[in-house]
Amino acid sequence: MPVVAVLGAQWGDEGKGRIVDLLAAKAKLVVRAGGGTNAGHTVINHLGTFKLHLVPAGIFDPNVLNVIGPGTVIDPAALLEEIASLRAAGIDTSNLMISERAHVVMPYHFQLDGLEESSRGANEIGTTRRGIGPTYVDKAARIGIRMGDLLHEETLLSRMTSVLEQKNKVLTRLYNAPADTAIHDTYLRYLDYGRQLEPFIRPIHPILQEALRQDQPILIEGNQGALLDVDHGTFPYVTSTATGSAGACQGAGLPPTALNGVVGIYKAYATRVGAGPFPTELHDATGESIRQVGQEFGTTTGRPRRVGWFDAVAARYAAEINGISTIALTKLDVLDDVETIRICTGYRFNDTQIDTLPSSVALLGKVEPIYEDYPGWMTPTRDARSIDDLPEAAQRYVRRISQLVGARLGLVSVGPSREQVIVLQTIF
Ligand code: GDP
Ligand code: IMO
Ligand code: MG
Numbered sequence: 001m002p003v004v005a006v007l008g009a010q011w012g013d014e015g016k017g018r019i020v021d022l023l024a025a026k027a028k029l030v031v032r033a034g035g036g037t038n039a040g041h042t043v044i045n046h047l048g049t050f051k052l053h054l055v056p057a058g059i060f061d062p063n064v065l066n067v068i069g070p071g072t073v074i075d076p077a078a079l080l081e082e083i084a085s086l087r088a089a090g091i092d093t094s095n096l097m098i099s100e101r102a103h104v105v106m107p108y109h110f111q112l113d114g115l116e117e118s119s120r121g122a123n124e125i126g127t128t129r130r131g132i133g134p135t136y137v138d139k140a141a142r143i144g145i146r147m148g149d150l151l152h153e154e155t156l157l158s159r160m161t162s163v164l165e166q167k168n169k170v171l172t173r174l175y176n177a178p179a180d181t182a183i184h185d186t187y188l189r190y191l192d193y194g195r196q197l198e199p200f201i202r203p204i205h206p207i208l209q210e211a212l213r214q215d216q217p218i219l220i221e222g223n224q225g226a227l228l229d230v231d232h233g234t235f236p237y238v239t240s241t242a243t244g245s246a247g248a249c250q251g252a253g254l255p256p257t258a259l260n261g262v263v264g265i266y267k268a269y270a271t272r273v274g275a276g277p278f279p280t281e282l283h284d285a286t287g288e289s290i291r292q293v294g295q296e297f298g299t300t301t302g303r304p305r306r307v308g309w310f311d312a313v314a315a316r317y318a319a320e321i322n323g324i325s326t327i328a329l330t331k332l333d334v335l336d337d338v339e340t341i342r343i344c345t346g347y348r349f350n351d352t353q354i355d356t357l358p359s360s361v362a363l364l365g366k367v368e369p370i371y372e373d374y375p376g377w378m379t380p381t382r383d384a385r386s387i388d389d390l391p392e393a394a395q396r397y398v399r400r401i402s403q404l405v406g407a408r409l410g411l412v413s414v415g416p417s418r419e420q421v422i423v424l425q426t427i428f
Contacts, residue, residue, distance in 0.1 A: 002260035008225030009264035015330035017041025020057035028216035030058030033251030035223030040299025070101035071251020076193035100148030126274025136240035150194025226318035237276025264324030280308035294334035312404035326410035344369040
């Protein structure tokens with residue numbers, strides 16, 4: 001039975017939540033691989049509208065075990081709130097598990113995320129200020145606190161004491177900020193979070209291994225997008241994790257050899273939140289109209305998302321780096337009223353054509369996109385349930401995207417709710 005990774009293949013917000021919610025019906029396990037509350041995954045189904053930040057999008061199916069994997073970073077207060085709001089909506093959360101290896105976002109991580117951003121001035125990354133980067137820094141520096149530590153009073157106190165001593169030096173000497181003197185209160189608060197989350201915190205390795213042994217279908221839910229990957233994205237305007245297929249295996253705790261397929265989710269156009277180069281960005285009325293129709297406002301921060309044309313150079317790069325075998329193309333309906341739709345098929349810089357994504361953001365910020373123009377279909381697509389239901393012009397557009405990306409078209413979504421989708425290939 002397959003293990004399939006479902007990944008964002010642009011700059012995030014491609015519709016991972018809605019695609020995982022759809023595919024979870026055939027899965028036994030959904031594992032969220034990385035990131036933290038910087039993610040915002042929207043699901044609209046028969047149970048309501050949900051904005052998930054840490055809980056995997058398989059939570060709506062009582063037959064699916066949902067794992068917040070070892071590669072994630074967890075703000076326990078936010079997670080408790082998310083669990084409470086799911087319960088309030090009548091969702092059973094007893095099928096949720098948290099890896100004891102996941103790292104904990106502490107108050108000083110939030111503080112440092114804000115201070116680091118402010119100190120960057122004009123070079124701000126535009127992080128979500130959820131403490132994500134600083135938490136991963138501490139993991140790499142081997143001074144992080146893990147979810148399992150919240151269950152052991154002595155370990156927690158001794159780790160917090162030594163880390164806070166260091167953090168206070170950074171806060172006061174580097175940033176002239178007040179020292180964090182609330183260690184005792186913070187300790188008690190985090191111990192309490194640990195007590196509340198204890199029923200969910202487990203060693204997940206045996207569970208994943210058993211699922212593999214029994215050939216059960218497993219979905220890995222990605223976070224952020226391929227172009228925000230810390231190694232392969234538009235560095236330094238990226239998040240702090242490996243958001244691709246290799247990172248998905250690492251973050252989930254599944255061997256790469258177990259992976260049978262990689263679904264890359266692409267929006268039918270492109271968006272980006274936060275700073276960084278975006279060659280196909282639109283600054284005109286068309287861009288504003290797509291933003292309004294597509295409701296392109298951040299799920300986590302509410303920031304307006306930057307909007308642009310589909311960038312096939314970046315899209316193909318994402319597919320190649322991550323071995324994307326299948327495309328899930330989302331939000332096609334948002335282009336229903338656009339008269340001329342463009343696809344970027346190359347970049348130009350100083351009379352030179354560039355066909356791959358440059359590693360330098362200085363260069364990527366200066367390139368001119370080369371476009372192919374497609375006549376819009378000017379017809380609603382939201383009720384299409386098979387490819388033949390789509391207007392000819394829309395079929396041509398999606399087929400051209402598949403050809404340029406170099407992967408087969410598996411799903412096309414034409415609206416935010418679970419049933420608004422065209423299935424061309426079975427994923428499981
Ligand atoms: P994620 O972070 O990748 O899970 O994506 P987000 O949830 O942050 O953003 C995607 C947004 O697009 C959400 O508001 C979804 O409800 C919405 N959405 C997803 N698929 C479609 C679609 O096919 N059509 C429309 N109109 N909206 C969609
Ligand atoms: P989902 O999973 C879109 C962006 C931020 C910023 C950069 C670094 O919903 O697709 P961070 O807080 O991670 O240090 O911010 O990454 N970013 C996202 N953009 N969707 C996300 O998640 C994102 N998570 C982080 O806007 O540019
Ligand atoms: Mg999102």
